[in-house]
Amino acid sequence: MNDKTKIYLVAPAMLFGLAFFSGASAWCQNEARSEARINAPTPNVAAPAAAETYPPDPVVLSTKAANEAPEGSQWQSRNWHMQSTIVGQGYPSFRASYSAANSLPARGQARETVSLDFYGGYRLWNGAEFHVDLLSWQGFGLHGTLGIDDFPNGEAYKVGTRAPHLDIARFFIRQTIGLGGEKEAVPSDQLTLAGDEEYARLTLTAGRFSSKDIFDSNAYSNDPRTQFMNWALVADITWDYPADSLGYTTGVAAELDQSKWSLRYGFFQLPNQRNGFTAEAQYLMWPSNSSAGDFRFFHNWGMVVEGEHRFRAGTHPGAVRALGYLNQGEFGSYEAALSVPGADISQTYANRHTFGFGLNAEQEITRNIGMFSRVGWNDGHNEAWMFTDVNHSASLGISIKGERWHHPDDTVGLAGVFSGASRVNQEFLAAGGAGILDGDGALNYGVEKVVEAYYNHRFPKHLQGCLDYQFVADPAFNRARGPVSVLGTRLHWDF
Structure with a gap:
């Protein structure tokens, strides 16, 4: 099946998906009304969101979206969760004056990605938890995750595969030390055990996890499995955050929390190759990867620090976060590459540093409406090592829950992003x-x-479905190509 044929199949699939969502929603409502006359409400149906609560506290590594009701706060000694997400995306042909190997193909294309995670948590002793995440992934991002800097699929890894591959994506210990005072309930989630913790606390995390688990969180734009899918809307796109090709690495993090503010610090391993794997990947992946790093933990590293202030505008919660980072590694230099034939940046590797800053804000406007924004910048002298080639970016968006149209667990999102390259990156x-x-x-x-x-529509029984549209102008900073319209569908299940 060629790519043009796939595009012809994507559009009917979108229409079928919309009809399916609408019909299934109506059927589920009718069934719920019928059962309500006979039985008590089932605990498996998601409860309506709480009216006036602060956004989820990222200190507990929660994957809950804004205004989503917790599953329960009873104390747990162990738990397990599962999730699976299927994303299909495609785009029709577009204008392109020229192309190269990394260019998004102008003829149109369709691709899919599938992820499956099994999460397990175990309470070791008072305040200490061990968590593991077994990941299986399959599929490809559009053009092998190339051609758009604000890439449209947050579930697309930079190492696509036709057959499912396995990885121990996370295994870490988290120790929470209470500092006295009032406590808050912690819900059972994929990376947390139900219980309670003091608002004032010190949290230490060590092992293999994603630096995004702790830093740069946002209640309305953080999870590509249930919220926005674009990379620039789930993270600070200018933060070349420590990670392997799948988004995980080994490291340590410390978080100091009070009721209205938090301070966070992390030190992480970087891969020794651009878009590569860290050293432990050769033991944690199947099939194993030959490009795994060399265990030079203190030679290739990334540090990040973040401060967060939580507040209320009237009765509506909000938060502002400021992030700074510094990476060290054998990076290539844009300026040095300009004097190399073909601008081959791999000929310029040397021990260098890259740094950057970011701001991240969220604000509840009403009980069902929230707004968010991210602004980021990096020095733009060296090549990107792990994430994207963007050197400065700004985004703004809105998230609306569906209570007004009698679907309180549904969400509509709309956001825009502007991303650019530094002068020397442009010359390169x-x-x-x-x-x-x-x-x-x-x-x-x-x-x-x-x-x-x-x-995003929530069905009963832990299932969600999403229709997504992205308009990309000047892809890869190039006015000679595009615009591109990317259509997407997403099916997400968690338990």
């Missing part, structure tokens, strides 16, 4: 250089612009 791309995601062989520079809109 114009000279024919290739980044971690981009490289069209030439460059007519323009800021990459993205608009994403989605509707």
Whole structure:
């Protein structure tokens, strides 16, 4: 089946999905009304969101979205959870004056990704938890996750595979030390055990996990499995955050929390190859990966620090976070690559540092409406090592729960992103250089612009379905290509 045929199949699938969501929703409502006359409400149906609560506290590594009701707060000694997410995306043909190996194919394409996680948690002693996440993934992002810097699928890994692969994505110990005072209930979740913790606490985490588990959280734009799917809307796109090709690494983190503010610090291992794997991957993946790192933990590293202030605007909660990071490794230099034939940046590797800053804000407007924004910047002198080639970016969006149309667990989201490259990065791309995601062989520079809109519908029995549309102008900072319209569907199940 060629890519054009796949595109022809994607559009009917979208329409079928919309009809299916609507019909299934009506059927489920009718069934619920019938059962309500006979039986008591089932505990498996998601409860309505709480009216006036602060957004989920990222200190507990929660994956809950804004306004989502907790499953329960009874004390647990162990738990387990599962999730699976299937994403299909495609786009029709678009205008392109020229192309190269990293360019998004102009003829159109459709791709899918599948992830499956099994989470297990065990309470070791008072305040200490051990968690493990067994991940299976399969599929490819559009063009092998190349050609768009604000990439449209947050579930697409940079190492696609036709057959399912396995990875121990997370295994870590978290020790929480209470500092006295009032306590809050902690719900059972994929990476937390139900119980209670003091608002004032020190939390230490060590092992293999995602630095995004702790840093740069946002109640309305954080999880590509249930919220926005674009990379620039689930993270600070300018933060080249410590991670292997799957988004995980080994490291340590410390978090100091009070009722209205938090301070966080993390030190993590970087892969020794661009878009590579860290050293432990050779023991934790199946099939094993030959590009795993070399255990030079204190040679290739990333540090990150974040401060968070939580507040209320009237009765509505909000938060502001400021993040800074510093990475060290054998990075290539854009400026040095300009003097190399073909702008081959791999010929310029040397021990270098990259740093950057980001702001992240969220604010509840009404009980069912929230807004968010991220602004980020990095120095733009060295090549991107793990995430994207973006050097400065700003995003703004809104998230609306469906209570007004009698679907309180549904969500509509709309957001826009502007992302750009530094001057020397522009010169590098114009000279024919290739980044971690981009490289069209030439460059007519323009800021990459993205608009994403989605509707996420929650079915009974832990199932969610989503329709998504993304408009991408000047993909990979190039005015000679695009715009591109990306259509997407998502099916998410968790238990």
